[in-house]
Amino acid sequence: MLELRTQFSTELERTREQVAVAQERASATERRALREIDQERTLRQKAEQAAVQVRAQDAAVASAEARARQHAERDTLRLQLAQAQQALADGQAAQDALRAELEMAVRRAERADAEAAATRRLAPARRRAPAARTKFKPGPA
Template identity: 75%
Template structure:
């Protein structure tokens, strides 16, 4: 018995008919070869057909593998882009929070300065108020506040 391309692919040249199943052929796909002593070219033709079909199936498998590799590369590139965008967004968020904290600190200082200025103005009015004395009334000889 001669071995042909795969473990299950065997046939006999003595006129027996056996099934060939080459690896790489679709499941359940078998080719029956029958070779008689008076037609030795039928077996060779069947073998050539089987090799051609195997080549087609291998080409399809190769194309599918290339397509899978291309898709994987595209997805990895997309993933890398999203990772960079996420890092940029996280950095912008961190910077925005720092700016927000600075603005809150400045606002707090401005509020405290305004409260202090208001308290100083109130204290100054209280200190000045007793020195004024009685309110000035207007007379025709003594003009007062309008």
């Protein structure tokens, strides 16, 4: 019986050692799993931060593109405004030239009217002789 006890004690000791080794392995496996979970969590957080940065960059690019379109539109409108202002200035210059021509024409017409009135006053009053009778035009009878 003593032999059985020693054998049992040895097996018990071996089993305890195996249990301790198994517990150590399980503990190491648990620590490794926790490290992996933590690494995955860290990687997910980094990926989320990268996604936020990418979205922010996309928004910045979209904003820059919109600003570029607005600047291009502004430049186009400025060019159109300058052309319209030039056309207006040209039109005003043409209007001024026509106004000057009109004033000269009015002055010439006034001078011609004045000359005609003076000529009428100075010229002797003439009476018209009655028109002679013709075959086709009856004259005064």
